[in-house]
Amino acid sequence: MNTSKPKKRRHWGRWIIVMILCLLIGRFFYAVFYKDIYCGGEQAKMVKYLESKYGKKYVTKNCHINMAGMWMKKFFAADAHEVNDASLTFEVEGNNGRYHDTFITAYYNNQEEALLGDFIKKNGINATKYYSSMRMKDDLEDELMKLPSVDSVLHDYGNRILYSINIVTEGELPNDNDIKNIEKLLEYARSRNYNDYAVRYTINSINCNSRYICQLYGNQEILNVGVGKSCFINDYGRE
Incomplete structure (x- = not known):
């Protein structure tokens, strides 16, 4: 009885599982570091957008990445409020200098x-x-x-x-x-x-x-x- 083929199948099966796990872990770390790297820059752009639009000073926090559309396009979203007044918090979202807000x-x-x-x-x-x-x-x-x-x-x-x-x-x-x-x-x-x-x-x-x-x-x-x-x-x- 030839047992080499079942052994090869098990061998390739293990490698496929390892590769899938590596891809999943890689995507997780990419998402985490992508957020950490880019959120700071995007929040600064969001603040500039809000100050230009409303003529007041704003701060943003809780930046996160949302995905939408058939192609799961990434865009950034954050909470915002005036510098000296946190009683009214709203959301600002977008990327690459193009934003929308819910003020x-x-x-x-x-x-x-x-x-x-x-x-x-x-x-x-x-x-x-x-x-x-x-x-x-x-x-x-x-x-x-x-x-x-x-x-x-x-x-x-x-x-x-x-x-x-x-x-x-x-x-x-x-x-x-x-x-x-x-x-x-x-x-x-x-x-x-x-x-x-x-x-x-x-x-x-x-x-x-x-x-x-x-x-x-x-x-x-x-x-x-x-x-x-x-x-x-x-x-x-x-x-």
């Missing part, structure tokens, strides 16, 4: 979240978390460089903004109080942006790793689904 949306979202918090407290909604978002379309951010008031932005550009509210509460099953909360939140969202709004209401289970979610989208008085217990879907995990 305008962060500026308005920060104000809207404070207003939403006041509304929640006033109406006795027991939210464990809440968020609001003004997603701007068609490069609207570029038209708001002078930072007009949030009310005037929603009034003048509401058809180019998706205004959304995300509320998280605790419980086991949707009840009448949850429906009342959703109705209040819908009324509030309509009052902020009648043209395009959304409300996402989540009930985290207290006893198990699950949740109920009701997600509503509205355009003026038209909703994607009716308001009621039937709009909730049960899902795995908690938020």
Whole structure:
């Protein structure tokens, strides 16, 4: 019986495994050192971009590499805020001197979240978390460089903004109080942006790793689904 061929196969199999491991380790170290080497330079360029755009002093931190697109193109991203004011943090991303930032949306979202918090407290909604978002379309951010008031932005550009509210509460099953909360939140969202709004209401289970979610989208008085217990879907995990 000839045992040389099985031995050769095992020999080549070991070498293939070793080569694959070396390639994986090499890619890991390349990614780590690529980040360390280039992040410092990119952050300096990001700061220069922000200072040129907004006329203020900025710092960046938490630089990391993101990948996007079919060809997994690399670009850098970092958190940024003014030198003497860290209360408003936003993201800047890009590479090779071409960058994009989220300052305008962060500026308005920060104000809207404070207003939403006041509304929640006033109406006795027991939210464990809440968020609001003004997603701007068609490069609207570029038209708001002078930072007009949030009310005037929603009034003048509401058809180019998706205004959304995300509320998280605790419980086991949707009840009448949850429906009342959703109705209040819908009324509030309509009052902020009648043209395009959304409300996402989540009930985290207290006893198990699950949740109920009701997600509503509205355009003026038209909703994607009716308001009621039937709009909730049960899902795995908690938020």
